[in-house]
Amino acid sequence: MSALRPYAAILAVLAVLAVLPVVFTSGTMQNFLIFTLIVALAGQGWNLLGGYGGQFSFGHASFFGTGAYAIAILQERLGLNPWLALPIAIGLGALVGAVIGTLAFRARLRGSYFALVTLAFAEVFRIVANVLPVTGGAAGILIRLNVDPLNFQFADRAAFHWLTLLFLGAVMLLVRALERGRFGARLVAVRENEDAARALGVDVLRVKIAAITLSGAITAAAGCLYAQKFLYLDAMIAYGPWISVEALLAPIIGGLGTVFGPVLGAFVLHGIGELTKTWIATLTGGALPGVDLVLFGVLLIITVGFAPRGILGLLPRLRVRAA
């Protein structure tokens, strides 16, 4: 049992998340939950590189979009079963991570320079995806509706919720395991001080490339789930800046470099975002598009200014530490 103790809190949170679609049965609510879990998963990918490794990416859309497009294209253009396309799409996300990481980290880009380069990559992907025939160009790509679990499509929304949760849970357990091992220690050492890490025998370049590769794979998995949930992609959805922002906001607001940060952040962000949208709608009698984004901006400013370690950082006593 003691070997499981570091993972108990994660399992408890997963159990609570698993019950949600049973408690909330409305379609809107269930869609909201699935979307939030997908954002949390993308945020886990970002958090591994940004939160633990200190390498702030502004272009995780590169990985999200690659996963989403890859699974959609393999399925629609090449007729591959989506379950088989899934690992390939995740692998491609990892590959994109490895390539961007190798180029950026070999060139010793850090801080805002690294962020800008990742943003540039994502924008290039977006522009290219917008014109290539294989991605459907500006018209986008539609995954045909064919409700069958063998086809990654479920009649029951709860099933997709649990599937997404399975991914999120596996990643959370993996991140906790990494956090407690050699790789996690080295990654944090690189974040805190590269020279000191190097002097202790840490191959800084290798650690960073490993982190961005894994980060790319995780965020690509979120892209795959998004594609299969909403069955439609265009360049703005897959490679748009929105997901780069979501992926970094969730962990920053929830708690950088913690397993629970991205999950908490995603729920707080989207919870408050949705509430504000409905509230504004009832108050003014009409929707106010983009009001949730204004709110995200305000939340980010408040977090960075007053709680640089996120919501979890405000509760140090409750923070479950790997003891």
Added chain:
Amino acid sequence: MSALLEVERVTMRFGGLTAVDDASMAVPEGAITGLIGPNGAGKTTLFAVISGFLAPTAGRVRYRGDDITDLSVHVRAERGIARTFQVVQPFAGLSVRENIAVGAYLRHAAREEALAAAGAVAERVGLTRMLDQQAGALTVAGRKRLELARALATEPTLLLLDEVLAGLNPSEIRDMIPVIRRIRDDGITILIVEHVMQAVMNLCDRVHVIAQGKLIAEGTPAEVARNPRVVEAYLGHGAAERMLRVQGGG
């Protein structure tokens, strides 16, 4: 005593400035070797070349007879060369134990072993009581010990200490000197760059003196302290002669 580390005719230029000029020295195995010199003499530069943080303009560095000049820092660490930093660099987000474990992971892949090794190293440098503190909360003296502990945790053969006593008060220095001596007695060869003369005199078996980029003297601490060139390097041209006159007259 054979030389564990040899510096062969190392020159380091930054643009028009020659920080280290054709320096050669040897660090004998099992001893504490000091590298001293006045401010701006090139100590830190030579230290950076030896530890791999700077690639020299010319010259070679040999370790156990192998040319390591082109090896990167982390590979040197794997080979058994560890260093500390003058400006202490704790990993602020980690506890003392976790900080030391980062070094211990070089030889122990498993968490339990690395943490156990970290605990053992902490005892050697007197950090046992602070193991579960956040590294950022340590005092300067504590941080210096942590620097030492992390480097020791990589289980080095050669330990390079960069002003590990600078910034400590006299009583903290007195506490630290036996810790360093014990490391030597455990069989680890030490090269120490130091400002604090009390430490150099107390600790070092041999001392090299660098001034204006050139190695100007070598010997036991007592020999070096009497060397007129060393006195002049520290106190200015003609100082040795004046001192002799004063001593002769008094």
